[in-house]
Amino acid sequence: MEIDNPAPPIAGQSPVTLRTLADRLGLHVSTVSRVLHAPPDEQLRAASKATVQRIRALADELGYRPNPHATSLRTRRSNLVGVLVPRLSDIVLATIYEGIEESAAEHGLSTFVTNTRDVPDVQRARTEMVLDRRVDGMIFGDAYVDGAFLDRVAARNVPFVLVSRRAGAHVSVTCDDYAGGRLAAEHLLSLGHRSVAVIAGEPYASTGIDRTAGFVDTFAEAGIEVPTGRIRHSRFDARGGRVAADDLLSTELGGDRPITALFAVNDFAAIGVLGAARDRGLAVGSDLSVVGFNDTPLAAELPIPLTTVRSPMRQMGRRGLELLVRRMQGEPVESERLAPALMVRATTGGAPGRKPGNGGPKAPAR
Amino acid sequence: MEIDNPAPPIAGQSPVTLRTLADRLGLHVSTVSRVLHAPPDEQLRAASKATVQRIRALADELGYRPNPHATSLRTRRSNLVGVLVPRLSDIVLATIYEGIEESAAEHGLSTFVTNTRDVPDVQRARTEMVLDRRVDGMIFGDAYVDGAFLDRVAARNVPFVLVSRRAGAHVSVTCDDYAGGRLAAEHLLSLGHRSVAVIAGEPYASTGIDRTAGFVDTFAEAGIEVPTGRIRHSRFDARGGRVAADDLLSTELGGDRPITALFAVNDFAAIGVLGAARDRGLAVGSDLSVVGFNDTPLAAELPIPLTTVRSPMRQMGRRGLELLVRRMQGEPVESERLAPALMVRATTGGAPGRKPGNGGPKAPAR
């Protein structure tokens, strides 16, 4: 069904150029360009009122759209921003990117995004690809906390900012992850939990590192040490959470006091924890409390709604783009940390008594 | 920490042009262009062996990278593909896009993607934006089944293909959603379910329409009619699924036989169903069976692993891009439907006896 369609042509892809307009109007292309290019208030300086009107009328009629390649070539600005994320299929990054895109559209910028899967070689290759496209700036959502690679990017004078994860002294917009970890800890402490563990995410991501640190420090201030063996790295997805939780919940047979609460630095990992708990016959919210992070839309809709720390994902993206724009204009900008918020739901409850876990040897009171 | 860094400059963003190379080598830019542009096997025709070597050596040394804006302007090809999706924060679309991107990279194409939220005005505006960028082709993941808007795009001679959803006679790569609906129905029939309902997704999306049709037709063939009142449209997320399930599970108080199984055309909607079931004290897998669609990674990791119909999301994206490439080369291409697969897990079980549902009036045997 190739269509013969009387609808008005939607503009774009048209062969109408400045030359087309100029010729039809008996003007020079430079005049047309000046008029079409000037902001509305300056158009009077660009040409006579009558000329301006004629030009604009014809441009509208023919659906003139400037060729961005020609403009970019000439002006050396592409109005393009390149965005790197570990994976768009992670809803956290996808939501951050939606914020970036929204804000970019408001600034007349186009974005393009690419997945690096947190693989350094891919990060390098995609950065090259993005730079080859002559973007005006970049946003990295996949920073390794050491920042070595980003140091090299900075050396090339490409303006960029980080979102979601911080690294070295590079400008970043993150959630205040440390504060978020504290919120989770304070909540569990207030419920009487003393024997807890952390599913900490990937070791190279500041998100997991800072959330874990805030959590552990808060317990330490309450006089409770979270043993190293109870902090497990993991992938940032449900399977990663389940694997880590299986691990933590079975090694506790070794004699420690049983774990009564688990903090997962990511909602999806927390969902994996829920599965591991169920497999062991632990009732979530009573036998075992679980706290996640991010408050993804799923959290509130789970059969047992998930207690979690909300991070302003979309806002992080919006703000990251805004800082980038300021940076591209040469302004100095500083890193920002957006406030998290605790969302108490059904996966957390009072710490159970000191009964030992599911059939293991009795844990000695410490 | 602005870095003074002895690392070798990563290529890109460099001011090195063909002219730079030509001047340093005492050659004409056209010679340099020819050599750098020709495929390796044809370079002998482009210049002498020695010249070729000198050019390539210097290009490598200086990190020459062609300016894509100049190339696009001159060749009228941008090597850019524009992709429209409802929302990247839907893991289904994000995964399809990952497939598109992967395949595009293999074809030397860059993609850029934008969210339209299934809002027609936004679809139009974003299409314009993408076309203004002079893409060589487009992929739509947000088609309305009627295809009216796409007819107008087709009239402009932009090569495009659809993924995920079909529309009109436009070329698309979809899951065989009708077959997928049949798989879900056959599974439930084999378990003895006779009183079922469907959470059908948005009315404009072929995915939900076809999955529902396959399901309903299969029940009809078994002599069982699924009443219209038991087919509910919904958003494609957990909240949408919960709302629709709440609705279905409470109206059944009206006197019908109680629903023993629910088919949600999307895993996230199915998760919402799980929540609604729990709220009513229904045991999923015994009191109520639930089947989802897509087999997103979360499905297998849920506390009660979800029975669902797997759709080849990434593959759909890859294949969509491949068809687009063929289309851009002027080859005729046909729509494709990729095979779904049933994944039986724990949310489905034998139909319970004819006891009435949670406290409602007894349902008359039909």
Next chain:
DNA sequence: CTGAAAGCGCTTACAG
């Protein structure tokens, strides 16, 4: 085997 020319579509001082 290599060079010279033309031109893709735009913008931007500079003249007048």
Next chain:
DNA sequence: CTGAAAGCGCTTACAG
């Protein structure tokens, strides 16, 4: 108020 020129960086027939 408008025009003419130059040039952004590339590619592609065409000559020789």
